[in-house]
Amino acid sequence: MNREWLAFVPVxxxxxxxxxxxxxxxxxxxxxxxxxxxxMSDLQWVLNAYTLTMVVLLVLAGRIGDMIRRDRYFLxxxxxxxxxxxxxxxxxxxxxxxxxxxxxxVGGAILSGxxxxxxxxxxxxxxxxxxxxxxxxxxxxxxxxxxxxxxxITTHLGWHWVFYINVxxxxxxxxxxxxxxxxxxxxxxxPMDLTGTILLAIGLGSLTxxxxxxxxxxxxxQKTLSCFAVSLPxxxxxxxxxxxxxxxxxDLSLFRIRNFTVxxxxxxxxxxxxxxxxxxxxxxxxxxxxxxxxxxGYWMLAIPxxxxxxxxxxxxxxxxxxxxxxxxxxxxxxxWGMFNMTKISIGMGYWDFFFKLIPMGIGxxxxxSPAFNVSMSSVPPAKAGMANGTIRSINTLAQAMGVAVxxxxxxxxxxxxxxxxENFVPDxxxxxxxxxxxxxxxxxxxxxxxxxxxxxxYVFSVMMYLPLxxxxxxxLFLRGxxxxxxxxxxxxxx
Numbered sequence: 273m274n275r276e277w278l279a280f281v282p283v284x285x286x287x288x289x290x291x292x293x294x295x296x297x298x299x300x301x302x303x304x305x306x307x308x309x310x311x312m313s314d315l316q317w318v319l320n321a322y323t324l325t326m327v328v329l330l331v332l333a334g335r336i337g338d339m340i341r342r343d344r345y346f347l348x349x350x351x352x353x354x355x356x357x358x359x360x361x362x363x364x365x366x367x368x369x370x371x372x373x374x375x376x377x378v379g380g381a382i383l384s385g386x387x388x389x390x391x392x393x394x395x396x397x398x399x400x401x402x403x404x405x406x407x408x409x410x411x412x413x414x415x416x417x418x419x420x421x422x423x424x425i426t427t428h429l430g431w432h433w434v435f436y437i438n439v440x441x442x443x444x445x446x447x448x449x450x451x452x453x454x455x456x457x458x459x460x461x462x463p464m465d466l467t468g469t470i471l472l473a474i475g476l477g478s479l480t481x482x483x484x485x486x487x488x489x490x491x492x493x494q495k496t497l498s499c500f501a502v503s504l505p506x507x508x509x510x511x512x513x514x515x516x517x518x519x520x521x522x523d524l525s526l527f528r529i530r531n532f533t534v535x536x537x538x539x540x541x542x543x544x545x546x547x548x549x550x551x552x553x554x555x556x557x558x559x560x561x562x563x564x565x566x567x568x569g570y571w572m573l574a575i576p577x578x579x580x581x582x583x584x585x586x587x588x589x590x591x592x593x594x595x596x597x598x599x600x601x602x603x604x605x606x607x608w609g610m611f612n613m614t615k616i617s618i619g620m621g622y623w624d625f626f627f628k629l630i631p632m633g634i635g636x637x638x639x640x641s642p643a644f645n646v647s648m649s650s651v652p653p654a655k656a657g658m659a660n661g662t663i664r665s666i667n668t669l670a671q672a673m674g675v676a677v678x679x680x681x682x683x684x685x686x687x688x689x690x691x692x693x694e695n696f697v698p699d700x701x702x703x704x705x706x707x708x709x710x711x712x713x714x715x716x717x718x719x720x721x722x723x724x725x726x727x728x729x730y731v732f733s734v735m736m737y738l739p740l741x742x743x744x745x746x747x748l749f750l751r752g753x754x755x756x757x758x759x760x761x762x763x764x765x766x
Contacts, residue, residue: 295418334661349382354442405587423566606635
């Protein structure tokens, strides 16, 4: 194995762990609620504290990585994440768990906001495609495998081990990083833009809070509207600040780089679609089919399984053939997979469902790894961390928006079956109870179950058009030949 690949081992391990922590915790929430006698709103903040902190800090974390030794910064982030995980496992009440989740997310932002930048430094232009493919596999696998791993750990070891498991993995990653990572010196030594950081934190934080809480509060609720109203002037002030300041935390001129902007847009739409899909599917598997969270995870293995083969190959090919081809075809496969989901029924078997998901896994692999590769190769090396943090922040925001829009589509469609239906989506456990009761044939409950099935179909029938828009944007605007020429000039082409 090459030195570059050995050096990327602890980085990939850290990224997988950070991303896995987002999905793995969902399964443990009922046990946490039982131990701490927590309300649903408290449990939501266990998740929201992590998401909000990540979104607010990702751009800053990436920018700092451009200013200091990135290898040491990575080790520091891993230490913070492992410490935060240990504290979460030691939490004595729901409030302390929420605070420790935010600490954990600080480390997560440092790690997630620098992994693409580290890969960019370790691998020269023209040889980054495969590692970007591996990165895409880690992202997809963490989302799909979270329920399986979380379900097993919670069932056999207890919810504390969802956090404890991060500690030895973190220690191993720190040891390997110390041994294998070469010195990654600072690319730019400039003053920190504290004003821009504060403006971005308030603007993005308010926007994200409004998105993730809008479903609970109501989209026309004063609190939701206030979040959006606060975010707009702060984000506007941030943009003005960055355009006029000599040392911006986010150099908006990055978005003048055509390939970077096209790839960021394509990734945003992709992650939006992924999150809306992965939000709805558990309601089908756990609620309508009555599976446990762990079993539901096994039903979704088609996505990471296929992606494991497709993404590295697509990434490698993106340095050898025009990446526009794969980035145009990938969304078409993803849309095909979403169309397949409009045909699911309660009585569907495992393998039928497995094969219906395969196009989604292919589509994710074909678009994400080339997009990561092209976007990071198109920016100046001195701004790799800034670009990395921006990509991760936008993707995290897209995931939050996907969940919110998926919830809106479900509740709006339910009103066709139950006039006056409120703006909430019952948890899969409640849906499971409704399914059991409906077997005794009370007509309103039968209508509700049919409504949920149709609403899931409706979400996919609406969202399947987004990948088509992504494909069109790539086709019209991506300069794949420009990336390919750069890769070949660097010696990575055939």
